[in-house]
Amino acid sequence: MKALILAAGRGSRMGGLTVDRPKCLVEVAGRTLLQRQLKALSAADVDSVGVAVGWCAELFAATGLPVFPNPRWAETTMAESLASADSWLSSDTVLISYGDIVYTGETVRRLAAAKADVAIAYDPEWLPLWRRRFVDPLQDAETFAMDASGFLTDIGARAGNVDDVQGQFMGLVRMTPPAWSVIREARSVPEIAALDMTGLLRHLVRELQLKVAAVPTAGPWCEFDHPSDFTVGLEILRRLDTELTLEDTGA
Numbered sequence: 001m002k003a004l005i006l007a008a009g010r011g012s013r014m015g016g017l018t019v020d021r022p023k024c025l026v027e028v029a030g031r032t033l034l035q036r037q038l039k040a041l042s043a044a045d046v047d048s049v050g051v052a053v054g055w056c057a058e059l060f061a062a063t064g065l066p067v068f069p070n071p072r073w074a075e076t077t078m079a080e081s082l083a084s085a086d087s088w089l090s091s092d093t094v095l096i097s098y099g100d101i102v103y104t105g106e107t108v109r110r111l112a113a114a115k116a117d118v119a120i121a122y123d124p125e126w127l128p129l130w131r132r133r134f135v136d137p138l139q140d141a142e143t144f145a146m147d148a149s150g151f152l153t154d155i156g157a158r159a160g161n162v163d164d165v166q167g168q169f170m171g172l173v174r175m176t177p178p179a180w181s182v183i184r185e186a187r188s189v190p191e192i193a194a195l196d197m198t199g200l201l202r203h204l205v206r207e208l209q210l211k212v213a214a215v216p217t218a219g220p221w222c223e224f225d226h227p228s229d230f231t232v233g234l235e236i237l238r239r240l241d242t243e244l245t246l247e248d249t250g251a
Contacts, residue, residue, distance in 0.1 A: 001045070001046050001047065001092070001093055001094070001095060001112055001174075002046065002047070002048040002049070002050065002088055002092050002093070002094045002095070003041050003046045003048070003049045003050070003094065003095040003096070003097060003108075004049075004050050004051070004052060004068070004082070004085050004088060004089075004094050004095070004096050004097070005024060005034065005037060005049065005050070005051045005052070005097045005098075005099050006052045006078045006081045006082060006096065006097065006098055006099050007022045007023070007024045007025075007034070007051050007052060007053060007054075007060075007099030008022075008052050008053055008054030008055060008057075008069075008070040008073035008078070008081040008084075009022065009023075009054065009055060009073060009078070009081075009099075010022075010054075010055045010073075010074065011023040011055070011100065011225075013225055013226050014026070014224075014225075014226065014227060015227055017227060017230075018055075020056065021056050021059055022053075022054075022055050022056055022059070022099060023099055023100040023224060023225075024037065024051075024099035024100065025056075025059055026224070028224075028230055028233075028234070028237060029234060029237050029238065029241070031241070033099070033100060033101075033102055033224060034051075034063070034099070036102045036237075036240065036241070036244065037097055037099075037101075037102065037103075039105075039244045040102070040103055040104055040105045040107070040108055040244060041095070041097075041105070041108060042105075043104075043105025043108070043244060044105040044106075044108035044109045044112060045109075046095060046108065048066075049065055050065060050066040050067065050068055050085060050088060051063070051065050051066070051067050051068070051099075052067075052068045052069075052070055052081035052082065052084050052085060053067045053068065053069055053070070053073075054069065054070045054071070054073025054074070054081065055073060055074075057069060068081075068084040068085040068088075069084060070084045076194075077194070077195065077196040077197065078098070078196060078197045079187070079193070079195060079196060079197055079199075079200050080193070082096060082197075083184070083187065086180075086184070089175065089177065089180040089184075090177055090180060090181070090184075091177060092177065093174065093175065093176045093177070094174070094175055094180075095108060095111060095112065095172065095173070095174045096172070096173040096174070096175060097171065097172055098170075098171030098172070098197075098223070100171070100223055100224045100225055101170060101171045101172070101221060101222065101223050101224070102221060102222055102224075102233075102236075102237065102240055103121070103170065103172065103217065103219075103220075103221040103240075104217075104218055104219035104220065104221070104240065104243050104244065105244065106218035106219055107121055107170075107172065107215075107217045107218045107219060107221065108172070109218075110215050110216075110218055111172055111174045111215050112174060114174060114213045114215050115213065116151070116211050116212060116213035117175070117176040117178050117179035117210070117211070118173065118174070118175050118176075118179045118201075118204065118210060118211070118212045118213070119173070119174045119212065119213040119214075119215055120152065120169055120170075120172065120173050120174075120201065120212060120213070120214060120215065121169075121170045121171075121172035121173075121215050121216075121217055122144060122167040122168060122169050122170055122214050122215070122216060122217065123167055123168050123170055123216070123217050123221065124166065124167045124216050124217075126141070126165070126167055126168035127162060127165075129222070129232075130168070132232045133226075133228070133229060133232050137162060138158075138159055138160070138161075138162065141159045141162065141165055141168060142155065142156050142157060142158065142159055142165075142168070142169070142198060143155060143156065143157040143158070143159050143164070143165060144159075144165050144166050144167045144168055144169060144214075145164075145165075145166055146166055146167075146214045150213060150214050150215075151205075151211050151212060151213055151214065152201065152205050152212040152213070152214050153205060153206075154202065154205070154206065155169060155198050155201050155202050155205070156169075156196075156198030156199050156201060156202040157202070167214070167216070169198060169201075170217060170221055170223075171197075171223065173197075173201075179210065182204075182208065182210060183200065183204070186203065186204075186208065187200075219239075219240070219243050220236045220239045220240045220243065221236070221240070222236040222237065222240075
C-alpha cells in the first residue's frame with residue numbers, strides 16, 4: 001500500500017516554528033513529525049510514501065521521497081493537495097495522512113484492513129486530549145457520528161455538546177481508486193472543490209451516500225496545530241516513540 005502525507009500548508013498558527021519549514025519537519029524531542037510518521041507507516045508495511053508539498057517544498061529533496069506539488073497551496077485546502085497525487089489515487093489504494101499528526105503502526109494496520117472504499121481513523125476517547133489542548137473543547141471539536149455498523153453519518157460541523165460527539169477524526173484516511181473516482185468527479189463542482197477535508201467527507205456521506213468506515217485508533221496519537229500542542233504532546237510523543245521502537249523490534 002502507498003501513503004501520501006499532506007504537507008503543503010504554511011501552518012501559520014504555529015508562529016515562528018514554521019517560518020522556514022512545514023509542520024511535519026519541525027523537530028520535537030529529537031525527531032521530526034515526518035520521521036515518526038515514516039516509522040509508523042513502515043511498521044505497517046507501507047511500501048511507498050509520497051508527500052504533497054507547497055510551503056518550503058525544496059526542503060523535501062533531502063528526504064528522497066516522491067513529491068506532489070500543489071502550486072496553489074496558499075489559497076486552497078488540503079483536499080486540493082490531495083488532488084495533486086491523482087496519479088497514485090487513480091491506480092492504487094492510498095493511505096492519506098495529515099502532515100501534523102503522529103500515530104502508531106497498529107492504527108495504520110487497522111485502517112488498512114477496513115473493507116470500505118473509504119475508511120478514516122478516529123479517537124473515541126478524544127475529550128481528555130481536547131481538554132488539555134483547549135480551555136473549551138468545543139472551541140475546536142467537530143461533529144462526529146456513526147451508525148450501529150460503524151459507518152460515518154456526520155462529520156465536520158460545529159459541535160454544540162460534547163455528549164453528542166462520538167469521536168474526533170485524526171487526519172488519517174484510506175481510499176481506493178473507485179472512491180477517488182467519485183471524489184474527483186464531485187470536485188468538478190467549484191463549491192465542492194473548495195471544501196476542506198472534513199467538509200469533503202461530510203459531502204460524501206450526507207450527499208453522495210458513500211460508505212465511510214470509522215476505525216478507532218490503537219495507541220497514542222496527537223495533532224500539532226499550535227505551539228502549545230508541543231507542551232501537551234510531549235508526553236504522548238515519548239509514549240509513541242517507545243511503542244514504535246517496540247514495534248520495530250517485534251516485542
